[in-house]
Amino acid sequence: MAFYSKIPRNIINNLKSKVGLWSLMKQSHGTCSYSSCLNTIHLHRFLPLTTLPQFTNPDSISHKKGHFPHFQRFQSTTTEKQIDSVPNGEQSQVLDFPGGKVVFSPEMRFLSESPSVYSQCYRVLDDNGQLISHSNFVTVSEEVAVKMYSNMVTLQTLDTIFYEAQRQGRISFYVTSIGEEAINIASAAALTSDDIVFPQYREPGVLLWRGFTLQEFANQCFGNKADYGKGRQMPIHYGSNKLNYFTVASTIATQIPHAVGAAYSLKMDKKDACAVTYFGDGGTSEGDFHAAMNFAAVTESPVIFICRNNGWAISTPTSDQFRSDGIAVRGQAYGVRSIRVDGNDALAMYSAVHSARHMAVNEHRPILIEAVTYRVGHHSTSDDSTKYRPANEIEWWRMARDPVTRFRKWIEINGWWGSEAESQLRSSIRSQIAERAEKPPVNDLFTDVYDNIPSNLREQEKLLKETINRHPKDYPADVPI
Amino acid sequence: MGLRNIIGKRLGLGLVRRRKPFSTATCDGDGNGNGNAKSINLYSAINQALHIALETDNRAFVFGEDVSFGGVFRCTTGLSDRFGKARVFNTPLCEQGIVGFGIGLAAMGNRAIAEIQFADYIYPAFDQIVNEAAKFRYRSGNQFNCGVSNKFPGLTIRAPYGAVGHGGHYHSQSPEAFFCHVPGIKVVIPRSPRQAKGLLLSCIRDPNPVVFFEPKWLYRLAVEEVPEHDYMLPLSEAEVIRQGSDITLVGWGAQLSVMEQACNEAEKDGISCELIDLKTLLPWDKETVEASVRKTGRVLISHEAPVTGGFGAEISASIVERCFLRLEAPVARVCGLDTPFPLVFEPFYMPTKNKILDAIKATVNY
Numbered sequence: 001m002a003f004y005s006k007i008p009r010n011i012i013n014n015l016k017s018k019v020g021l022w023s024l025m026k027q028s029h030g031t032c033s034y035s036s037c038l039n040t041i042h043l044h045r046f047l048p049l050t051t052l053p054q055f056t057n058p059d060s061i062s063h064k065k066g067h068f069p070h071f072q073r074f075q076s077t078t079t080e081k082q083i084d085s086v087p088n089g090e091q092s093q094v095l096d097f098p099g100g101k102v103v104f105s106p107e108m109r110f111l112s113e114s115p116s117v118y119s120q121c122y123r124v125l126d127d128n129g130q131l132i133s134h135s136n137f138v139t140v141s142e143e144v145a146v147k148m149y150s151n152m153v154t155l156q157t158l159d160t161i162f163y164e165a166q167r168q169g170r171i172s173f174y175v176t177s178i179g180e181e182a183i184n185i186a187s188a189a190a191l192t193s194d195d196i197v198f199p200q201y202r203e204p205g206v207l208l209w210r211g212f213t214l215q216e217f218a219n220q221c222f223g224n225k226a227d228y229g230k231g232r233q234m235p236i237h238y239g240s241n242k243l244n245y246f247t248v249a250s251t252i253a254t255q256i257p258h259a260v261g262a263a264y265s266l267k268m269d270k271k272d273a274c275a276v277t278y279f280g281d282g283g284t285s286e287g288d289f290h291a292a293m294n295f296a297a298v299t300e301s302p303v304i305f306i307c308r309n310n311g312w313a314i315s316t317p318t319s320d321q322f323r324s325d326g327i328a329v330r331g332q333a334y335g336v337r338s339i340r341v342d343g344n345d346a347l348a349m350y351s352a353v354h355s356a357r358h359m360a361v362n363e364h365r366p367i368l369i370e371a372v373t374y375r376v377g378h379h380s381t382s383d384d385s386t387k388y389r390p391a392n393e394i395e396w397w398r399m400a401r402d403p404v405t406r407f408r409k410w411i412e413i414n415g416w417w418g419s420e421a422e423s424q425l426r427s428s429i430r431s432q433i434a435e436r437a438e439k440p441p442v443n444d445l446f447t448d449v450y451d452n453i454p455s456n457l458r459e460q461e462k463l464l465k466e467t468i469n470r471h472p473k474d475y476p477a478d479v480p481i
Numbered sequence: 482m483g484l485r486n487i488i489g490k491r492l493g494l495g496l497v498r499r500r501k502p503f504s505t506a507t508c509d510g511d512g513n514g515n516g517n518a519k520s521i522n523l524y525s526a527i528n529q530a531l532h533i534a535l536e537t538d539n540r541a542f543v544f545g546e547d548v549s550f551g552g553v554f555r556c557t558t559g560l561s562d563r564f565g566k567a568r569v570f571n572t573p574l575c576e577q578g579i580v581g582f583g584i585g586l587a588a589m590g591n592r593a594i595a596e597i598q599f600a601d602y603i604y605p606a607f608d609q610i611v612n613e614a615a616k617f618r619y620r621s622g623n624q625f626n627c628g629v630s631n632k633f634p635g636l637t638i639r640a641p642y643g644a645v646g647h648g649g650h651y652h653s654q655s656p657e658a659f660f661c662h663v664p665g666i667k668v669v670i671p672r673s674p675r676q677a678k679g680l681l682l683s684c685i686r687d688p689n690p691v692v693f694f695e696p697k698w699l700y701r702l703a704v705e706e707v708p709e710h711d712y713m714l715p716l717s718e719a720e721v722i723r724q725g726s727d728i729t730l731v732g733w734g735a736q737l738s739v740m741e742q743a744c745n746e747a748e749k750d751g752i753s754c755e756l757i758d759l760k761t762l763l764p765w766d767k768e769t770v771e772a773s774v775r776k777t778g779r780v781l782i783s784h785e786a787p788v789t790g791g792f793g794a795e796i797s798a799s800i801v802e803r804c805f806l807r808l809e810a811p812v813a814r815v816c817g818l819d820t821p822f823p824l825v826f827e828p829f830y831m832p833t834k835n836k837i838l839d840a841i842k843a844t845v846n847y
Contacts, residue, residue: 196589230622239621246588247621251612257578258613261585261593268540268567268591275585287605291578298573299582448623449664451688454717454764 119328121372122352123342127401129409137351138190142416148189148346149411150425152181152404155205157429158214159377162221162235166381170435171221175236177202179344179376182403183308185209186349187371191276191357196262197245198255198277201236202308206278210243215433224437230448231440253279253286256305260296260366263303267364274302274360276353282313284327290334296366297335304356305336305368308343310375315388328370336366343371344403347410374401441480442468518706523699526674526707527556527639530681531594533711535564538592541685543569545579545596545639553598554641554700580606580638584614584690587636588625592685600642600694601654610638614690615665626688636690639681641697642670643735644785644831649824652697655786655817657733660692661763661795667691668763669716670734674705679714680760687716696735703738719766721773725755727845728779731770731796733759736783736832743837752845762792770796771803778809779844783832788816810847813840 093104124135140148159176166174177184184205191197197206204217219226221235229239229247239247246255259277266273283289284307296303307327311318324330331338337359341352349371356367374397378385385394411417442464446457453461468475475481521529535541543560549571551558561569572579576597583593597603603610614636618626626635644653660668669684669691671677677695684691696703722737723744732740737758744754755773759765774780780800782793797812815832823830 198585228622228624229620232622233620237620239624241621241624246625247617249613249616249620251608254581254609254613257581257609258585258588260578261582261587262589263585264582265586265589265591287577288581288609291573291575291581294573294575295578295582299570448619448626450667450764451618451626456764456767 113323114325115329119325119340121340121342122348123345124348124351125345125406125410127406129406129413131347131410131413137347138354140189140347140350142411142414144189145407145411145414146416146421148185148350149404149407149417151185151188151205151209152346152407153425154429155181155184155208156404157426158204158208158217161214161433162217163377163381165221165435166235171235173235173381174221175201175380176377177205179374179397179401179403180308180310181205182346182349182407183306183343183371183373186346187276187278187306187353190350190353192273193244194271194273195244195357196259196266196273196275198259198262198275199245199248200252200255200279200283200308201248201250202280203278204236204238207238207240207243207245210240210245212238212240212243212245214429216240218433218435219437222435222437223439224435225440226437227440230444232444253283253288253292255279256283256286256288256292257295259303259305260292260299260301263296263301263360263366264299267300267302272361274304274357276304276306278306278308280313281307281309281311281318281321281327282316283307284330285313285321293330293334293336293366293368300364301366302360302364303366304353304360305366306353307368307370308373309370310343310373312375312379312385312389314379314383315385317389326370326372328368331368336368338368338370340370340372343373344401344406346403346407373403439476439479517710518708520704521674521707522701523671523674523677523695523703524554524556524701526678526705527681527695528558528560529707529709530678530685531557531560532563534592534594534682534685535560535568537711539568540590541568541592541594542586543594543596544572544583546574546598547571548596552596554697556639556695556700557596576602576604576606577609580609580614580636583636583638584609584617587690588617593636594685595636595638597638597640599652599654599697600640600656601651603638603640603656603692606638607659610660610666610690610692611663615663617665617690619665635685635688637681637684637687637693638691639693639695641700642694643696643698644822644827645698646827647824648822650821653785653822653827655694655734655784657694657762657784658786658790658792661765661792663763665690666763667716667761668694669761670694670696671760672696672722672734672737672758673699673703675707676714676758676760678707679712680716682711683713683716686713691716694734698735714760717761717764717766719760719769720758721755721769722758723754723756725753725777727753727777728755728781728841729770729773729777730754730756730837730841731759731780731782731793732756732784733762734785736785739832739834740783740837742834743841746834746838747841750842752841754841759796765796767799767803770800774800774804775807778807779813779847780808781813781815781837781840781844783815783837785817785832787819788814789819791816810844813844815840 095102124132124137126132155177159178162171162174163176165171180202184203188206188209193210199206220229220238223231229237237248239245256277256279259275263275266275309327313321326340328338328340339352341348343349352369356369359365360367376394376398408417446453446461449457468481531543543557547553548557548569549561579595583595586593597606642655657668657670660666667687667689669680671680681693684693730740730744740756744756747754755777757770757773782796784791784793793814793816797814800812815837817832818830820830
């Protein structure tokens, strides 16, 4: 029988004497220095961070540099800690293989398939919007907080408008972000407008934060001639080069490696900017996720990976999706610093993304953020999720765990919001959007396949126009020829 | 013109065949004799193109598996030393990552030159190429592309393709047909060192995503005078490399030299063959091929890739559509067999000179 022992417990036991009890609650391996600073700070009472602790000192970075002997330039503190933590009496020789530094042990131990404790989830506001004591977060001004709240409400309204439009047959398809407003808005608020966004499809709030108007959303959903995408894609496939938000594609996780390449470009240009990419729990099963994480670590690119772990990939629960303890644990497997955050806590999301951005840009490293949340809405208008999950579960999350209400409570506690402001906000969100606009011309079927129209497409366009002339009734009347 | 002959050898089962020189029937502009030209092989020509690409644009990057030390075919020799590890770097062993990363890099306005080590391994990147790179511009309404941001740069994917004499299933494939079915990308295949340098520079500077297949068999064995300066050859322009009047032959890449040999032998039997190098398979130059078929009335297409669904089928269908009444005989295709690329059986699988010659005669005598 193999001797089986959980390394984390071993390490925990050995580190216990060296670090405070608090560390037991963390993942034992490679706690980054930023959280180590949080470690010590927690001993004081609630202390919002107005300036971030110094963590750019390479000596204080405790990730696994030691496992990559060809990284000569950094001193590694972690490897030494590990050697220290090997139980006494064992041979603690370190040997350099090209594949990594190894510490030998005559005791056969398998690394556990799961950590001894669940990876902790960072949250700052409790379910009633009260600040949790001993919490650390990046402070948010009243202006930003109110803007965040307004945007979350606007996002909800936007979702209602377009969901109804689809139900009434005015648009063909829609995808809501109900329950994930905090992830959308808080993350967007923590970024700058220079940060390049590579969305999946449940992040219109990021566009909204950056200034995309209801009419612009509508143009794309209705596929009218003002659609920047020229009517080529299904609804919700928004994109805006002006707002640095790359066009949504239905393909899952394909955007993740794009973000890494873009981040590398930003690093080369020495821009004060990072790339940010969003994806769901399902997306982390795709090969592109793993490819991107690995590339990001190796190329040392300033990219933030934000996983919306909302529990469902259409009808597939996370138990059918993976067996790891969520997503954040995977970061270490690739050499990527990571954190798990309560995705329904706007303040925690803001702090995490803000900090991640700082690390990404200043240290040229990728960061993985797992935002745990719940997909309150159906996957899309083509889905009825009551077929695979209980209706009362959905209702509970909608009512009791609503991120918007939770944040509202916090801003009210701060005296930044009230019922008058609330009714003003709700009435001001315009629901008048022009929909009966013309569609783009049929010529746009042929443009942008390449930079110029090649001869085969010019020929096909000519033939098509002849066909349209012969059989006009076959074609929709609202597309100009 | 001052061109040296191209010399090559194909090693089959103990057979060594001397390759005959190409004759270029037309001038190809910048590729010709201006300034110094040196006799170099294909991988050196490609290497020169990459050096020029990186020196003329400081936003050009070369990346892929093993490119840093010079690459398994030495196409990237010296680049890392000269331009630094930030611009020329190894990637992890992951084709979908290589192309996905390249798309992101290109979308930010850089010239991303990705290498796939063998075309046989390009399939993990197929989704990124087809669903992402090819549609990047179109789906965004030209807000984004890779392609161009506001300038010219773009994504070029280079991969060695084709038979090498001993490559078997996974070092010999010609996957061009899969990519020719994808609106939004370009597919380019050079036949010789001088062509390769000019075409590759055009691909790198083209504002669309391009897949550039390099005939690996010619890397060392094809030698030609290649001008040392920066020059580009036009894409989507086929070249008539041998004039003739009895039959039109269409091919690309390494297969052209086999076809050229067949043409030479056919000439001894009084058959005058016109040979066309397609060069760009997507979008392909129908006009040049059509004009030739109108002259000859007969067409034969040859490629290493399996015959069923190969790109020859597209050419055949197009020519029949356009030149049906002019045709004196059915369109002939001399291609690889519909099998995985075999090792011991390679000489049987391949569209050899004699297979082509037999088909030329059958077509002419139809």
